[in-house]
Amino acid sequence: MLHQPVRQTSIAEFLQSYQGGGSVHFFSPSLLAAKLAEFQRGFGGLVTFAVKANPTEDVLSTLCHGGLHGFDVASPEEIALARKICPTAALHYNNPVRTRAEVEFGVANGVASWSVDDWDELEKLLARVPEDAEIAVRFKLPVEGAAYNFGAKFGATPPLAAMMLARVAEAGRKPSLTFHVGTQCVDPAAWGQYVGEAAAIAAEAGVTIERLNIGGGFPASRNYRVEMMPFFTAIKEALGAFPVQPTLICEPGRGLVADAFALAVQIKSVRNDCIYLTDGVYGGLSELLSMPAPSFAVLSEKGWRKGPHRPRKAFGPTCDSIDVLRDPLELPIYLDEGDWIVFRSMGAYVTGVTTRFNGYGSIEMVTLDTLDAPF
Numbered sequence: 001m002l003h004q005p006v007r008q009t010s011i012a013e014f015l016q017s018y019q020g021g022g023s024v025h026f027f028s029p030s031l032l033a034a035k036l037a038e039f040q041r042g043f044g045g046l047v048t049f050a051v052k053a054n055p056t057e058d059v060l061s062t063l064c065h066g067g068l069h070g071f072d073v074a075s076p077e078e079i080a081l082a083r084k085i086c087p088t089a090a091l092h093y094n095n096p097v098r099t100r101a102e103v104e105f106g107v108a109n110g111v112a113s114w115s116v117d118d119w120d121e122l123e124k125l126l127a128r129v130p131e132d133a134e135i136a137v138r139f140k141l142p143v144e145g146a147a148y149n150f151g152a153k154f155g156a157t158p159p160l161a162a163m164m165l166a167r168v169a170e171a172g173r174k175p176s177l178t179f180h181v182g183t184q185c186v187d188p189a190a191w192g193q194y195v196g197e198a199a200a201i202a203a204e205a206g207v208t209i210e211r212l213n214i215g216g217g218f219p220a221s222r223n224y225r226v227e228m229m230p231f232f233t234a235i236k237e238a239l240g241a242f243p244v245q246p247t248l249i250c251e252p253g254r255g256l257v258a259d260a261f262a263l264a265v266q267i268k269s270v271r272n273d274c275i276y277l278t279d280g281v282y283g284g285l286s287e288l289l290s291m292p293a294p295s296f297a298v299l300s301e302k303g304w305r306k307g308p309h310r311p312r313k314a315f316g317p318t319c320d321s322i323d324v325l326r327d328p329l330e331l332p333i334y335l336d337e338g339d340w341i342v343f344r345s346m347g348a349y350v351t352g353v354t355t356r357f358n359g360y361g362s363i364e365m366v367t368l369d370t371l372d373a374p375f
């Protein structure tokens with residue numbers, strides 16, 4: 001059950017009578033269910049959701065009711081949340097650095113699969129996880145060959161991954177491999193490259209893996225106007241490199257949830273080439289510190305604004321000078337204080353990363369059937 005009723009109104013109607021002072025996060029459960037169904041039809045393996053992308057109860061329960069059978073979790077709090085909302089789903093604990101207490105919490109809560117990228121962390125797991133647990137060695141491609149290397153924080157080199165995989169098998173746990181291409185990756189070939197490397201690592205280790213977790217990283221497809229099928233095809237084709245094909249798992253965060261939300265922020269002030277917003281990089285727009293803004297539409301009291309555009313630098317509301325979007329926004333020339341900028345595909349990394357710095361960061365979630373705006 002959703003906490004929020006689905007309101008029969010449009011984004012424009014809602015905002016034009018809105019009295020609150022913060023951002024509005026519009027959620028469409030039907031768009032989320034449709035995206036999940038697209039993954040379930042096209043991916044050809046177990047679809048799980050990376051909880052960190054949007055740890056909202058209504059999101060998790062919409063996915064659970066849509067038939068999602070697994071979650072990628074990274075902390076005891078995410079484990080408890082996933083268990084509460086979707087008690088029978090499999091939990092994959094894929095943050096490769098954990099305290100002993102965190103490992104024990106995961107074991108007590110029946111975590112089925114654990115990722116690892118380092119010897120000490122592997123020994124920590126082998127001493128604690130049950131015989132039937134899966135241990136997935138997370139690897140990264142060498143920087144030279146990588147299509148995407150978003151400052152890889154985690155991942156063993158392929159030679160190390162092969163040695164660790166052999167150790168997992170020898171210790172009697174279910175050996176597996178995993179990787180994460182990096183977020184918002186629009187090139188299907190990146191997955192192909194990683195799947196091919198996974199086959200080489202398993203061969204080098206002399207281990208047959210039953211499952212391969214190809215991570216997340218899929219883009220917000222509406223915003224980037226990309227189809228998902230080429231990604232699924234690239235992954236399936238690359239599986240041919242395995243003598244015995246493993247079952248696939250994916251763990252999209254953004255790819256599942258981004259398109260199911262829009263974020264509306266209000267213009268506080270227009271000053272020459274600049275605008276000041278009610279939300280910024282300490283709040284719902286934190287990703288725009290380092291990424292381009294998704295497409296958006298601007299709403300005035302009278303309706304959606306059209307006409308010629310010009311770039312304007314967009315500042316957030318706090319007094320910190322880093323609180324500014326990386327790229328200027330191409331905004332209609334005529335703008336007023338009080339106008340709303342409605343960003344599309346804002347379901348991922350918004351609510352989970354918002355702070356209350358300087359007294360800002362209030363985001364109200366509103367559930368609608370569709371997200372209609374001239375993006």
Ligand SMILES: *Cc1c(COP(=O)(O)O)cnc(C)c1O
Binds near residue numbers: 072184251
């Ligand atoms: C964050 C994360 C994901 C999800 O990433 P997206 O880019 O949102 O799809 C998947 N797997 C792991 C291990 C992650 O850390």
